[in-house]
Amino acid sequence: MTDQKRERGVRETGASQLSPPVSASMKVRRVGNSLGVILPRDLLAALGVEEGDTVDVVQSEDGRIELTVVDREADDLMAMAEEVMAENRAVLRALAK
Template sequence: MTKLKIRKIGNSLGVVLPKEVLDQLKVKEGDTLDVVPTETGVKLSISDEEVDKLMQMAERIMDENREVLRALAK
């Protein structure tokens, strides 16, 4: 288990991930992490840009077609 200390970073609070954790996540500087709530805390995983683009597209389509989707759901 790795324990991380909460630190003040500018006007925010944050944690610094040790090299071992970064290696486990297979991330490097500039990568984006997804933080997903779980029953016992949170899960960190590397963000997939292609999945993010597809999700944004799906959300836009659902927003634009909300009434049609409601009618189909009945």
């Protein structure tokens, strides 16, 4: 996992982790004023996501599109850490000297 993804609290879910491999064809459909796809149940299960979860779509260096599942626990911990740092900014600056 890259440092950037670790900082954002992203858990990578690659094809090597899926057993057996999942493949699906999906139609692009109109959703309100946008376009979207509906992920099949087996793909959702392979990703380990449920309704309300956040999934990032990123393009890798080789041009592939990857779905990554945001790790809610890591996001929550990072938010708490940022809050503590913001509340104690003066103390942290003094300690850094």
